[in-house]
Amino acid sequence: MNLNILIVDDHPMTVDSYINLLSNSELNKHNLHFIKGYNCQEAYNKINMYVKQNTPIHFALLDISIPAYKELNINNGVDLAQLIRKKFNMCKVVLLTMHSEALTVDKIIKQINPEGFISKSDINFELFPVICQKVLNGDYFKSPTIIESQRELFKKNINWDDHDSQILILISEGVKTVNLPNYIPLSMSAIEKRKANIKDQLLEGRGGDKDLIDKARKLGLI
Template sequence: MTRPNLLLVDDHPITIDGYVNILTTSKDHDTLIDFTTAYSCEEAYVKITKRYLSQKTFDLAFLDISLPPYEIKNIQNGIDLGALIRQYFPKCKIILLTMHSEPLLIHNAIKKINPEGFILKNDINALSLVTAYLSIMQGHKFYSATITKVLSQAILKKLNFDAIDCQILELISRGIKTKDMTKHLNLSLSAIEKRKAAIKNKLLKDKRSDKELIEHAIKIGLL
């Protein structure tokens, strides 16, 4: 049997060591696994592109969302890495892991890369990590309890935000100026300005500041 090739990306080495130990010592499967590890967006980018150029693939990627960014390539987090993996390795399954359960982050990730697995770190232990791994490798999806609960909430459905709307709001929350958003989005400045105005209208019903917009988004639980 061919060994699965797994990519593990997390900025805490002890976390990656834990994943490797759990997956290699589990009695629920006896398949040997090849691991590739990275601790930042830049390191992951290098290893993903090298593997692509060598005409090899990954079978599954565990991606922490919060990672040191790779600004030169505009890769800010694990979601952006997931988009890169979708481009280079369309058959690779993706598990996103996070400590954050904000609806905007979760919906943005779903809309942008539609991961096979999405896990809030506080939801899992060694047993459920193995369960998630085996389930996804067998072609199923696995979303942990908190992620499933957030997805069932109506707030973003009511607002009808798409992936770009979510990205614009996330960029505003990071303090990115509107004129600089063209570096992060494949949109013209005028298109971004129209989108931003529509977002403010949906959330605030009038023309208030970016600061007030973010304060309101936090208040209603989007951020």
């Protein structure tokens, strides 16, 4: 059986390491074909080429933090994963990250529901091909740091949805409240209400944006 595997990471040595590990694992019983990308634009072009050829991508290993393709607003591995979900609905997606902030993890799981979600600090050369084999066999895998990040959110009893998470993340990135409707499909009054709810939960209603971000960082949410 042919197995087309897309690997995207901005470090060529990392991509080659993944290829070597998978080539020398149980997966080598398949006819493995590796598709390499080092940034969002390269990956987009490869995905598009496979779409045009009507050839499936079976498995995608995507680093989250990779150089963006600004012209098409594909900013990271999560945006690539969304594209893959639309174009190849049978493709199994594994996301790899160095970031495990609770709200970021929660947002990605809600957006993508990847078959695999791995903190790079949790894996080694032995474990990596085993995880990939499990995912290809139909299992879902979250590494310990990702699981702990989800537990933290649950323990803090944070009660909000993806839009609320986006509001907090965007404010932490320096986006002014007045500009939030440019990023989130909600009215200014709806955004203000949600922001007030976030402040109630984290600051008991007191403080400004800086206090809110400081508190969220202290809690490990962003």
